[in-house]
Amino acid sequence: MIPAPFEYLRARTVDEALTLLAEHGEDAKVVAGGHSLLPMMKLRLARPEILIDIAPIADLRYIRIDGDELAIGALSTHAGVAGSELVRTEAPLLAHSASLVGDPQVRHRGTLGGSLAHADPAADLPMAALAAGARLVVQGPAGRRTVAADDFFTGFFDTALDAGELLVEVRLQRRAGAGWGYEKFVRRANDWAIVGVATVGGRIALANMGSRPLRATAAEAALAGGASIENAAALAADGTEPVADLHADPDYRRHLARVLTARALTSAA
Amino acid sequence: MQVEITVNGTPRTDEVEARRLLVHYLRETCGLRATNVGCDTTSCGACTVLLDGESVKSCTVLAAQADGHEVRTVEGLATDGALHPVQAAFHTEHGLQCGFCTPGMVMATVGLLQENPHPSEEEVRESLEGNFCRCTGYHNIVRAVLAAAEAGA
Numbered sequence: 471m472i473p474a475p476f477e478y479l480r481a482r483t484v485d486e487a488l489t490l491l492a493e494h495g496e497d498a499k500v501v502a503g504g505h506s507l508l509p510m511m512k513l514r515l516a517r518p519e520i521l522i523d524i525a526p527i528a529d530l531r532y533i534r535i536d537g538d539e540l541a542i543g544a545l546s547t548h549a550g551v552a553g554s555e556l557v558r559t560e561a562p563l564l565a566h567s568a569s570l571v572g573d574p575q576v577r578h579r580g581t582l583g584g585s586l587a588h589a590d591p592a593a594d595l596p597m598a599a600l601a602a603g604a605r606l607v608v609q610g611p612a613g614r615r616t617v618a619a620d621d622f623f624t625g626f627f628d629t630a631l632d633a634g635e636l637l638v639e640v641r642l643q644r645r646a647g648a649g650w651g652y653e654k655f656v657r658r659a660n661d662w663a664i665v666g667v668a669t670v671g672g673r674i675a676l677a678n679m680g681s682r683p684l685r686a687t688a689a690e691a692a693l694a695g696g697a698s699i700e701n702a703a704a705l706a707a708d709g710t711e712p713v714a715d716l717h718a719d720p721d722y723r724r725h726l727a728r729v730l731t732a733r734a735l736t737s738a739a
Numbered sequence: 740m741q742v743e744i745t746v747n748g749t750p751r752t753d754e755v756e757a758r759r760l761l762v763h764y765l766r767e768t769c770g771l772r773a774t775n776v777g778c779d780t781t782s783c784g785a786c787t788v789l790l791d792g793e794s795v796k797s798c799t800v801l802a803a804q805a806d807g808h809e810v811r812t813v814e815g816l817a818t819d820g821a822l823h824p825v826q827a828a829f830h831t832e833h834g835l836q837c838g839f840c841t842p843g844m845v846m847a848t849v850g851l852l853q854e855n856p857h858p859s860e861e862e863v864r865e866s867l868e869g870n871f872c873r874c875t876g877y878h879n880i881v882r883a884v885l886a887a888a889e890a891g892a
Contacts, residue, residue: 471779478740478757478803501804508799509781521757523804549793573869575847576781578793579800659868 473511477520483527484609484638490522491634492611498522500636502545503579505572506588530583530638533557539641544583549574551582561642563650563670567598573660583637586622589629592662592678594654596623599640600683601668601675607639626681645670651734655726657717664717665726667706667734674734679710679727689731699739703732742806746771747815755802762786764802765812773813773842784870787843788812794850813842816849824892825849834883836874844870848884852892860885
């Protein structure tokens with residue numbers, strides 16, 4: 471399979487990328503590792519006129535401590551995030567999630583920023599970012615703004631990013647030593663989650679339980695009110711409207727959300 | 740567009756369409772046909788090559804994205820007619836049946852042993868999760884990887 475023809479442009483700095491985005495607007499798609507976009511282009515599910523390759527922006531590949539947060543450049547690869555001692559210590563939930571994306575070859579190419587901007591509701595990293603309460607730094611023509619993960623994922627493969635904006639950094643509260651839990655139910659190794667659950671610091675996020683990654687707010691509130699793991703997890707699917715597909719119907723997904731939430735909370739405890 | 744890619748140690752300059760996939764560039768532009776197109780959907784790993792030393796699936800990389808970088812395929816492993824230790828181990832341990840997945844398996848293994856020179860059997864199996872052998876010949880493949888590690892590949 472070969473993508474439809476497109477024009478390929480390369481940005482070497484964030485400013486160059488923003489200029490190209492301003493020039494081409496909705497006709498352009500940003501590509502970093504390309505491991506979500508290229509498969510879609512090969513299937514003609516995506517047909518951008520113009521690709522803006524931001525991989526050469528060396529300034530967006532870093533992982534560093536910044537006060538009480540861990541700051542990760544958007545172009546950091548899954549392998550880089552998963553293998554980073556800093557991330558493993560300060561944000562182990564994210565390191566673990568990144569280690570489960572695809573397979574080693576995919577993790578060498580795919581990027582944290584790309585995965586979040588792609589916003590697949592079944593993917594590992596949007597759920598992990600939501601559970602961790604990540605803050606996403608977005609740069610546009612008017613400068614930088616920070617969007618909470620809770621506000622970033624707005625719908626099915628849709629985010630709060632405007633057409634002229636670029637996700638440049640992911641910031642996570644440092645949580646060395648904090649308990650966390652991560653559960654992903656798949657039928658085949660390295661598949662997308664049929665349902666996924668991630669939890670840290672009293673927050674619980676669900677993958678593939680709706681059109682975007684969701685917080686299990688009823689379960690969180692119960693936990694905060696002193697409920698047992700069992701009683702809190704029983705509320706994990708409240709308020710969700712998961713889809714039916716060939717893997718699972720909505721009732722089964724709700725069941726999985728409850729069971730996996732109990733497991734995730736147990737490993738976090 | 741023009742791309743400058745170092746393929747198996749030799750710098751090349753080629754004119755390609757922007758949508759040219761790296762695997763097609765290698766097979767058709769460079770004439771290196773060991774790298775196979777298997778699933779064509781980033782799943783099977785038959786098209787695995789090294790890009791700047793890291794294993795990647797060349798069906799999901801544009802030749803344009805490899806511009807200015809270094810690619811190694813299984814054709815670039817042997818030196819002076821002597822098999823690379825990973826190739827030799829796949830031969831000795833009979834780590835193949837039909838052979839279709841083998842170039843990708845070998846390149847994924849070379850990449851793995853660079854990152855983790857002494858993997859446990861479990862780590863080998865985990866690390867090759869992105870490479871499918873439809874003959875299901877995994878047992879000897881894992882033995883070959885462990886033998887290559889033992890031989891210091």
